[in-house]
Amino acid sequence: MSENNEYEKNSLHEMDESEAAEWVVEQAQAGERIDKFLSDLMDQVSRTQIQQWIKDGHARVDGRGVKPNYKLAESQTIVLSIPDPTPMELTAEAIPLEVVYEDSDVIVVNKPRGLVVHPAPGHYSGTLVNALLYHCKDLSGINGVQRPGIVHRIDKDTSGLLMAAKNDQAHSHLAAQLKEHSVTRKYIAIVHGVLHHDNGTIDAPIGRDASDRKLYTVTEKNSKHAVTHFVVLERFDGYTLVELKLETGRTHQIRVHMKFIGHPLVGDPAYGRSKGMTMDGQALHAQVLGFTHPKTGERLEFEAPIPEDMADLLHRLKNV
Template identity: 45%
Template sequence: MQLTVEPDSAGQRLDALLADSLGSRSRAARLIEAGAVTVDGRARPKRHVVAAGEVVVVDDAIEQPEAPADLGAAVTFAVPYEDEHLLVVDKPAGLVVHPAKGHLTGTLSQALERTNPAHRPGDDGWRAGLVHRLDRETSGLLVVAKSDAVHAALKEALQRRDVTREYAALVEGRPPARTGTIDAPIGRDRRVRTRHSTDTDNPREARTHFAIAEAFDYYTLLTVTLETGRTHQIRVHLLAIDHPVAGDPEYGHADRLGLTRQFLHAQRLAFTHPVTGAAIAVESPLPPELEQALDRARAGER
């Protein structure tokens, strides 16, 4: 895993910076102490205070058991846009983006790195340059770079907020306004360490915009746009205004409207191509299970 320290992350300890990506601060500390983490090419202690622009690389292979060579062989996904520089993936719900504890194989990044002519140009292939991520049970669009230069350019565009990430979210109840912005810092929850919330000791800037797309008796379909991209941001922010995402087992109520996961879908991705300068806009229709839940909401079901 490689990441560039964003300006709003500067000043954090190295182990705190990596806690979200690696699942816990203790795991981050173990990898740092094992020499699996470098900052600008040099090993640093866990107490190292990161600066904006530093490149942090994590090699967690030391804690992974031996696994089959083709780790992403069973993974399927759609590719609605692709050229020689990048591709846009339509991720199904249930697919983990990066390997992590409990999900060492069968991830999207591993599938993209397979020897597959449709997704790997040239004889040498490429390492999947995922620019952002989606939660396991969130479906929809992700952009992937095919070179370090394109990856860096897309990350910079994301930090400048020049990438449009639009989601469809069905929420419980109805917001009091047709449009709104939720501006509330997010971090790891003080009490439940597997969750993120606005009740945190390490708040990070987070803003989410929403607009009502369709209103029903007990639910509302929102169009949600991210200005920042914190872990679980949409789910946390909508819970914070008392309108949790329908079917969300972590931040709301599971099993609503026949849902087996949260009703959250990354439906539109738009950005300027970092090489050609062309305007790229890709859309993804709602998956069938979300369409069925929407029909139940329209029918007045709880």
């Protein structure tokens, strides 16, 4: 998410049993129970489920099985192999969708803030995928039964444009465009503080935060290359309206990068500030989405108007 993220198969929530994730325990995690350590990493998986995985031998410390209450020591190696999920049929749900574009290959929707993109363990209903299954009937199957059609994601509390594929050929074509960075992804955000540069580029690698494994941070350790471009649209008293363009698509990229330069997003529950203007969820909207149509080769670009909650916030800032 990540903001508008490329769908990477090595994500913790997407591994199958043939894959494994590995971590080395750092000093800050020494003395922590293994079930808590793994639970902090996988916030969408219940601790009960993680404890069962440990009991079933899917988590090993320095090559041996342990109990859920096992306390970790610095420099130990944890290897987790997530078992294949129990097959289940997702339910098509009549959740309202704002469809911006649709044909036999692709659908573009304007996702509202608060809507989860796809099901995850313990959360199999009320998602964008459930809504798409009701609306479309035909979605690509490349990402499996829990994520049909999903080529990329935006965070639950980020609103805006997202594309989904209706067949595998379209999915492969769109995913390739994401990988080669030819998809246009522009966001609009309200951030704390006044940016003095009219434009700029944030080129800083992103990885998990060692002090809180649910979060991400700018770090050289176990990180991935991340680039975000910004343009100042309007300045207020203590706040700035910015346009952000993603060159890469790392989890929480915009949120992490803006915090890194000292201008976190207003309303961001994880990376923002507790004082000042706020709203329900981060003030971030995927405003522009452009790509080459997978069948016709035509270049398409769509724009979604700023949502009402962000518009209200801007009105307050202009009238302070």
